[in-house]
Amino acid sequence: AAAAAAAPPRGLDALPTALDVLRASPDRVYMTGSAALDELLNGGLSCGAVTELVGRPSQGKTQVCLSCAVTAALDGRRVLYIDGVAGAGRAERIAQMMAERGGASQQVDILTAMGNVDLLAVHDVWAALDALQSLLATPSVPYRLVILDSVNVLLQPLLQYRGGGTNGQQLIAEVANLLRAVAARHQLPVVVTNGVAGNLVGGEPQLGTTWQHCADARLYLRRVMNGEARRSAAGDARFVDGDNFGLSQAPGSPTAGQPANTFAVEMQVVKHPKLPVGSFSRVFIGPAGLV
Amino acid sequence: ARRKQALARPGRRLPGPRCPAAQGLAMEASRSIASLPLAPSVAETLVRAGFRFVDDLRGLRVAELSQESGLSHADALKAIDALSEASSAPAGPGKATALQAYERLRTSTSRPIITFCRGLDVVLGGGVPLGQLTEICGPPGVGKTQLAIQLVLDVQIPQAYGGVGGRAVYVDTEGSFMPERAAELAASLSQHVGKIAANRRAAGASAAEAPQAPARDELLEGVAVYRAKDQAEQLAVVRALKAHLARDPAVRLVVLDSVAFHFRADLADTTTRARVLAAMAQTLTALAHEHGVAVVTINQVTTKMDRGESCMVPALGDGWSHGVASRVLLYWEGNTRCARLVKSATRPLEVARFRVCGEGIRDDAMGSGMKRSRPDGSPEGPPGRQR
Numbered sequence: 001a002a003a004a005a006a007a008p009p010r011g012l013d014a015l016p017t018a019l020d021v022l023r024a025s026p027d028r029v030y031m032t033g034s035a036a037l038d039e040l041l042n043g044g045l046s047c048g049a050v051t052e053l054v055g056r057p058s059q060g061k062t063q064v065c066l067s068c069a070v071t072a073a074l075d076g077r078r079v080l081y082i083d084g085v086a087g088a089g090r091a092e093r094i095a096q097m098m099a100e101r102g103g104a105s106q107q108v109d110i111l112t113a114m115g116n117v118d119l120l121a122v123h124d125v126w127a128a129l130d131a132l133q134s135l136l137a138t139p140s141v142p143y144r145l146v147i148l149d150s151v152n153v154l155l156q157p158l159l160q161y162r163g164g165g166t167n168g169q170q171l172i173a174e175v176a177n178l179l180r181a182v183a184a185r186h187q188l189p190v191v192v193t194n195g196v197a198g199n200l201v202g203g204e205p206q207l208g209t210t211w212q213h214c215a216d217a218r219l220y221l222r223r224v225m226n227g228e229a230r231r232s233a234a235g236d237a238r239f240v241d242g243d244n245f246g247l248s249q250a251p252g253s254p255t256a257g258q259p260a261n262t263f264a265v266e267m268q269v270v271k272h273p274k275l276p277v278g279s280f281s282r283v284f285i286g287p288a289g290l291v
Numbered sequence: 292a293r294r295k296q297a298l299a300r301p302g303r304r305l306p307g308p309r310c311p312a313a314q315g316l317a318m319e320a321s322r323s324i325a326s327l328p329l330a331p332s333v334a335e336t337l338v339r340a341g342f343r344f345v346d347d348l349r350g351l352r353v354a355e356l357s358q359e360s361g362l363s364h365a366d367a368l369k370a371i372d373a374l375s376e377a378s379s380a381p382a383g384p385g386k387a388t389a390l391q392a393y394e395r396l397r398t399s400t401s402r403p404i405i406t407f408c409r410g411l412d413v414v415l416g417g418g419v420p421l422g423q424l425t426e427i428c429g430p431p432g433v434g435k436t437q438l439a440i441q442l443v444l445d446v447q448i449p450q451a452y453g454g455v456g457g458r459a460v461y462v463d464t465e466g467s468f469m470p471e472r473a474a475e476l477a478a479s480l481s482q483h484v485g486k487i488a489a490n491r492r493a494a495g496a497s498a499a500e501a502p503q504a505p506a507r508d509e510l511l512e513g514v515a516v517y518r519a520k521d522q523a524e525q526l527a528v529v530r531a532l533k534a535h536l537a538r539d540p541a542v543r544l545v546v547l548d549s550v551a552f553h554f555r556a557d558l559a560d561t562t563t564r565a566r567v568l569a570a571m572a573q574t575l576t577a578l579a580h581e582h583g584v585a586v587v588t589i590n591q592v593t594t595k596m597d598r599g600e601s602c603m604v605p606a607l608g609d610g611w612s613h614g615v616a617s618r619v620l621l622y623w624e625g626n627t628r629c630a631r632l633v634k635s636a637t638r639p640l641e642v643a644r645f646r647v648c649g650e651g652i653r654d655d656a657m658g659s660g661m662k663r664s665r666p667d668g669s670p671e672g673p674p675g676r677q678r
Contacts, residue, residue, distance in 0.1 A: 057612040058634045073389075081389075086616035086636045087580050089423055091392035093637045114390035121392075123577035126328045131386070133322050153614050157570030170325040170334075178326075197565070197609040206609075261639040287639070 030145065030189040033071030034290035037064070040267060040281035041217075042274065045145075045189035049273070050179050052215035054194045054205040059221045060265040060285050061193040065147045066090065067289030068191065070097045073116035077144040080118045080135070082128055084154040087121030094119075100288035118143070125154040125175065132178040141186055150193040151175060152206040159207075169210045176214030218271035224264040224282065262286035322346070327373045333366045348374050404446045404455055404544060404585055406438065408654050410643030411630050415619070418445075421455070421543060421585045423636075424576045426550075428590035428605045429621030434628055434647045435589045436467045438621070439546045441652040442587060444473070444480050446544040447513045451502050452484055457543025457584075458513045460535060462528050464552045468516060477510040479650035515539075522553040526567070529574055536582045545578070549589040551606040565610030572614025588615070627655060 008014070016024070029044035038044045045051050045068075053061045062085070069079045073094075083090050094117060098110045122128045128148065135141055155175065159168035183190040192215065196203040205212065212218075268280035284291040322345040324337050340360035342348060348356065348370065357367035387395070403418030412418045419425055419442060429435050443461050448454025461468060484504035491501035505513075515535070519525040529547070536542055550571070554564060579586040590611075592603040603622070605612055618634040624644075631642045644655040 057609060057615075058618075062636075085576070085614065086423070087576075088387070088392040088396065089616065089636045091389045092396055094389045095393050096637065111390060114393060115388045117389035118386055119389045119392050120386040121580065123573060123580065124328075126326075129326045133326065150613065153569065153573065156610055156614075157566060157573050159566055174323060174325045195609060195613040203609070206613075 028187065032068045032290070033075075034067065034283060036281050036283045037267065037290060040219075040269065040275075040279065041272075045191065046216065046273070047189050048183050048187045049216035050183050050190045050192060050214060051217045051219065052192050052194055052205075053219050053221055054196055054270070055221035056196050056203065059223050060263070061221055062090075062149055063285045064221070064265070064267075064283075064290060065149050065191055065193060066093055066097060067285070068145065069117055069147060070094055070101070070113075070289055072145050073113040074098065074101065076113075076116065078116045078118065078142045079145045079147065080120065080131075080141075080143045082120045082122060082131055082146075082148045084122050084125075084128060084148075085150055087123070088119065091119060096287065097289045100286075122154065125158065125171065128154055129175065129178065132175075132182055135182050136178065136185060141188075143186075143188060146182060146188055146190045148179065148190070148192045150195060151211075152195040155207060169208075172207055172210045176211060179214060212271075215271065216273055217269070217275075220268045220270045222266050222268075224266050262291065324348075327370070329370055329373055330366075333362060333370060336360055336362055336366075337370065345374060401543075401583060402450075402453070402455055404442055405448070405453070406645075406652055407441060407445060408630075408643065408645040408652050410654055411645055411652075414630065414632050414638070414641045414643045416638050419544075419585050419587060420617075422579055422583045423617055424572070424579050424586045424588065424615060426588045426590050426605070426615045426618040427621060428592050428618065430592055430603065430623070433621040433623060434645070434652070435621055436469075436548055437472075437647045438652055439548050439587065439589055440468070440473050440476055443514045443544060443546055444477050444510050444651075446585075447505060447510055448480075448484060449502055449505070451500055452487055455543050458515070458539065458541045459544040459546065460515045460517065460532065460542055462517045462519055462525070462532075462545070462547045464519045464525055464547070465549055466518070467548060470511075473514070474507060474511060475649065476651040478507045481505060481507045481510060483650075515542075519553070525550075525553050526571065529571055532578055536578070536584065540582075542582075543584050545575075545584055545586045547575070547586070547588045549591060550611075551591040555591070555593075555606055561608075565608060568607055568611040569614055572611055576614065576616070592620075 028047040029041070030047050031038050031044040032041075053064060055061050065081070069081050072079045081090065091114075095110070095114060098113055102110055120127075120131055122131070132148075135143075135146070155168075155172060158171055179190050179192060182188065194211070195206045197206050205218075262284050263286075264282055264284050266280055266282050269275050269277055271277065324334055324342060324345060324347075327334070327345065329337075337348075337360050342360060351359070351371070353364060353367045353371055356362065356371065357364050360367070362370065401421040403412075403415065403420045405412050405418040406415070427435050427438060439461070443459035446455050446457050446459050448456065450456040481504055488501045488504045517528050519528050525547075532545060536545075554568065575586045575588065578584065591606040593606045595602055595604050603620075605618065605620075615634065616636050618632075620631045620633045622629055622631070627644050628646060629642055629644050632638055632640050634640075645652055646655040647653075
């Protein structure tokens, strides 16, 4: 009888209950380092989950990603940054952000910090898939954060929409599965940026319905101009980069009081397993990244 | 079932060293066939024949695979090649730490290409950077082609005079390349560099420090001009650029003027257009990175109405816009031409004023931009608000 009691549970008895899971592994969150963003996410990015940043061109998605990477690197954590748009050019912006932050506070070892960011420049989705696959195959990776920027730029050239588009969908699903698997396997937060396509007034996140199931959390980014999320009346024709509502920074805008070259971005929760959908927060992005 | 038979066949090669059993790992996550760069028809045939994972292809010879799956010999060979490429690539061959990438950027002797407008050079961080794709967009007549012609000549300034000392390729889709105007700019550039050379030699500089200024004809010979008359030709030229750059490694600048012209009328199939444009952006960016050349694409702008006001948006839509890392907008402000950096990986977004004159693109002193006039002689005012 004692032997039977000591035997481990088998079959259906071996399935853990929700309480067991709660006790065994409390949900870990990864703090991004930006107070506003962490508050919006109620703590930070969820580890083991994929967070997607969507927005029109030039809204600040890449800047948010770089800022999170820099915060992690300065803390001594290693980051994998897969970049499909500008590649190795990101190194200069990373160095800038680190220099700006280090200047304000105590002496920061920028060289060590820059060694903490593994910057992988990819020019097609196959290279990105190779990298993700090798992450999955390795039993333990040194990274605490994985960022993929940007998935629509990598996939767009390969998507064919013909009556359902079977082949493109397979590839999208493959990328989605790999990202989720990497996040779950290594209990990392994975951040991925996606674009929005459409007309001036509104638009849909790219890559369609197959992709939208990938991310556990989705944040919509939009630049804010002159205190309004709507553009104020202009005297003459203004330039709009995507949803940007004009780019002339008038003095007396809400970023006055912030360092020069700072702009405000409104981030809205569009999908999240735990937070209410629709909650939003305003963050500022300056030379040092997320302020 | 056919696959199981194949596995049971005697004489089959043992699994390679990456087999989980050999490594003693727990179940390795299986990589699906869809993640290999294969033609969709080939991938479909493989999946139908029962090969779902990359591991299923390991150890098979071409003839075996062809027989098993029903692929042609050539397709089976492609599949096996894709597999071996994928397996041989270690974890991120292009991976470098940000530190290594940054040091590579700092120590590379590649200067940016100056525009001759000091304000614009400052905004760009020295000039148009090499190794990147930069887009220049703006309304018609603001000076995009003028700036492009200035750049294909400026790239040839010898390194001794602070230039890049390279050649250029000009891909003309609109027919807007004016050889007479290029000759004018080349003559004035040659004169300008000649003066610097003379001053240096007078000050006692050696021949290496003050080489002969390039003559006008030399400058014009340093630009290869491709004329692309329709979409297909434009795509073909973009593909052929790789071969051109391999043949002529002195090329440091590729200008595509304009990328939008052949694609704007094609409103019928916008999703295909988005895909083709995204592929083009990716090809051009990869070209810039791999060969260390500056790629400049000239784009038009389109006007969109928003709540009764007009505003300018770069043409070609978001499929193109997302793939561009750096964008400069040229526009009119009153009578002055302005250049604003509207998207950049590294620089703050600032404005510079410039003017177009006989010698080319130059700085604009405050408010003294050249007045434009319409063909009928009446002066053209600032772009008015359209309702």
